[in-house]
Amino acid sequence: MTSKNRDRRTTFVFIYLILGLFAITTLAPFLWMLLTSFKSLDSVDKPGLLPKVWHGENYGQVFSQIPFGLYYLNSFLIAAWVTFLTVLTSAMAAFAFARLHWRGRNAVFLLYLATMMIPGIVTMIPNYVIVVRLHMLDSYTGLIVPASFSAFGTFLLRQFMLGIPAALDEAAILDGAGPWTVFWDVVMPIAKPGLAALAILTFLGNYGSFYWPLILVKSESLRTLPLGMLYYDGNYGRETNLIMAAGMMTLIPPLLLFIFGQRQMIKGIQMGAVKG
DSSP: OOHHHHHHHHHHHHHHHHHHHHHHHHHHHHHHHHHHTTSOGGGTTSSOSSOSSOOTHHHHHHHHHSOHHHHHHHHHHHHHHHHHHHHHHHHHHHHHHHTOOOTTHHHHHHHHHHGGGSOHHHHHHHHHHHHHHTTOTTSHHHHHGGGSOOHHHHHHHHHHHHTSOHHHHHHHHHTTOOHHHIIIIIIHHHTHHHHHHHHHHHHHHHHTOOHHHHHHOOSGGGOOHHHHGGGGEETTEEOHHHHHHHHHHHTHHHHHHHHHHHHHHHHHHHHHTTOO
């Protein structure tokens, strides 16, 4: 083995060791969470990572003590609707900013993009006032509609659409296609990787939303998973083992979505970053 190959092999070993260390650091909290979900409440704070007695009934207690299935359904449906509407509205806005030519387009886009600099907590009170005046308080509509517009999503899809050749639009227009036909039949099929990336990011961001449902929801039937798990952290103590069991079940949809959609997400982000 030559010295050059030896140095290269040493470099690869060092890189894999660093990546392995990062992977262990990332997975350690999830491993603790999984093992704690099988412990009794008395043994949670005791030394030792593995439970001495495995309590699989913790998962059943989560469903028996609170309407966990209802909270699960609420979180999933709200995140799914927000994802669908965000992708749709962002795609329409991105098409207008990337493919249509109108006066002041770039200035309006920069103004639209500037809203990304404003923290969400700052706009929470104005959004709440608007929701109250539109009589959407404590409703699915109030949980879904305000979260269905994304400046980041518009930016991501605009960058992606700028990379699509303009000749495709021109050919469609010569064949008699209007703006809607160009958008739906020409641009949207090509933009599928970008749409998939935005959909995954939006779903992951809204599935675990806490603050907006906390201030908007009053009815038991509208609670989401983060609000429902507050039941185990009350004035009479914290049931950490049941919180971890509920948390493990909560992770299933976003984990499956990321596993099966990670290629599309990475591809969409990479292709969207090509055009500046």
